[in-house]
Amino acid sequence: MEYFKSLVVILMTSVLVNNYVLNKFLGICPFLGVSKKLNQATGMGIAVIFVMLVATAVTWPIQIFVLNRFGLEYMQTIVFILVIAALVQFVEIVLKKYIPGLHKSLGVYLPLITTNCAVLGVTINNINDGYDFTQSMVSSLGCGLGFLLAMVLFSGVRTRLESENIPKAFQGLPITLLAASIVSLAFFGFGGIVDNMFK
Numbered sequence: 001m002e003y004f005k006s007l008v009v010i011l012m013t014s015v016l017v018n019n020y021v022l023n024k025f026l027g028i029c030p031f032l033g034v035s036k037k038l039n040q041a042t043g044m045g046i047a048v049i050f051v052m053l054v055a056t057a058v059t060w061p062i063q064i065f066v067l068n069r070f071g072l073e074y075m076q077t078i079v080f081i082l083v084i085a086a087l088v089q090f091v092e093i094v095l096k097k098y099i100p101g102l103h104k105s106l107g108v109y110l111p112l113i114t115t116n117c118a119v120l121g122v123t124i125n126n127i128n129d130g131y132d133f134t135q136s137m138v139s140s141l142g143c144g145l146g147f148l149l150a151m152v153l154f155s156g157v158r159t160r161l162e163s164e165n166i167p168k169a170f171q172g173l174p175i176t177l178l179a180a181s182i183v184s185l186a187f188f189g190f191g192g193i194v195d196n197m198f199k
Contacts, residue, residue, distance in 0.1 A: 014142025016190035027118030045148030
């Protein structure tokens, strides 16, 4: 039961408290670049969830059974980047061949995930936090859901901003960054909720 509680806390913390976009500021490029429209933001978020889960399922065993066993921990970042890039290419090939509709709908978002630092951050932080395989997978799911939540919320904010009369000095990137900081501040309120969830 305690282990199950720890999994729930890891999931909720990853989604709300330690949100990779709004708290750790990883994955900012797609957050600012692909959040203009809801369908684009949702497609990118779902693709990132899938890649985070697959990347964690592959990199965790590589770290534990190969890098740690042979004293190659210093190669972690390079190996993880190569694995993530290969996984994204493999997923793209499989989708293009077997599910062309989904491949077409994801479009350019799938190759962009290769350069998304949030995916690399999740795989490395799962190792650094000492999570076992199940905890790592739950953490990756939570981080992916948190990424999707941030993308969808910010897409709504940006849609609303387009219909507002914004002063010329704030138009474009300045108002986008200001809005992102306000959305980020809103997530700080979840810290106490998750900490006291099972008390």
